[in-house]
Amino acid sequence: MELLDRYLQAVRFWLLRAQQNDIIAELGDDLRSQIEDRESSLGRPLNEDELVALLQQAGHPMRVAGRYVPQQSLIGPTLFPLYKFVLKAVAFGYLAPWILVWIGMMVFMPSYRASHPGLALLGPWTHFWSLAFMLFGAITIVFAVLEKFQARITWLNTWDPRKLPRVARPKDQVSRVESIFGLAFSILFIVWWLSLSRYGQVIFGPIAGFFSLNPALRVWYLPVLVPTSIVMLQQCVNLLRPQWTWLRAAALSLSDCVALFIFVSVAKIHPYLIPAENANLDAQHTKALVILNQVLSWTILCIIAGICIAVIVHAYQTVREVRRMAGGSRNGAALPASQAL
């Protein structure tokens, strides 16, 4: 019976102290009764293999003990969906952009690569993990506290269906007003951009005499207007064919991809600002130039990260629109549940 005693000892280990003796006595009696029954039916004592099989059938000690312990959860089923939503929001809203910016810096900033040789390039990841664990840990603690005081949270019991968000109906067409305003803004942007070459001095203000743009950037001066032109074209088409909702999502996706290509190419042209011709920079201006270039680097990286997110969002919207159209042509337009029933 040594095996049985070892088994009971293992079960005891996982039980609450106050219940240990009681449960082990009862469980031990049950198992001994089973063994006696088997032995009387076989007419001989159980061998080791048969005893092992009987104990295995009873279950792993931790699992057996677990059934006696009251079910506990750090975050219960009521709050869990909200907990998951907050974790996702933090992951996509903060951690994912962090990764994108790091990749951008590693790929497009030679100065960053130079200052982080070899494995030092991975150095920021230690910061990333501690940040991620801190955020997820803090959120988990907040939700665990909420779970503990859930009975006192009144908003789950005193809710009003009239305050729920309205059902989002998929748009059947792109609003013409939206297209007209979009076109007007696109034209304004193009005019402003083209005026930069003539009135750039005014825009740069007092620093115009000291700094000028890197001449290599001029190659990208006109291509910057391509994404806007794509969107303008879409706005013109949607003015005539407002029911082509897929076109808007597709044009935005295309425009994002072109913009991403342009900004990635621009990011490689470092430094963006150089000393102006015939300008004698003193130490203060040289320092300002370094800081300005650094700020521009960061700005461009943030824009690239933003465009990457926009590419994903608009690609998803395009697929959704195309699928909705395909589904709509087969089953009719999607309707809210109350109308569909």
Next chain:
Amino acid sequence: MKNSTQLDVDLFENLKLELRRGCLIVAVLAHLRQEHYGYTLRKALDDLGLAIDEGTLYPLLRRLETQGLLASEWREENKRNKRFYKLSRQGELILQQLLQEWETINASLDRILQEAQ
């Protein structure tokens, strides 16, 4: 990676578990109108076609006792200490209500199944 057959088996086992959970409580309460200790109760239920393993029965008995539906006492039998369980007065009242509910559900289910056929 589980294949679809394994998933079906798992799904069935989970649904069976849910279906059995409530039935086991009624069966245990009903059978404990007569005093039993755990092993004899388990054997009796098994003989009547409702097998229940010790890892399920004993935690259930403890829970029902904590809820006041069962009363228990340790007594010696066959030179071994055993814990005997019996339905309490409150348990009897609850069992009556559960059996009424059971009959209502059963009758509804019969009608639903007949209608479906």
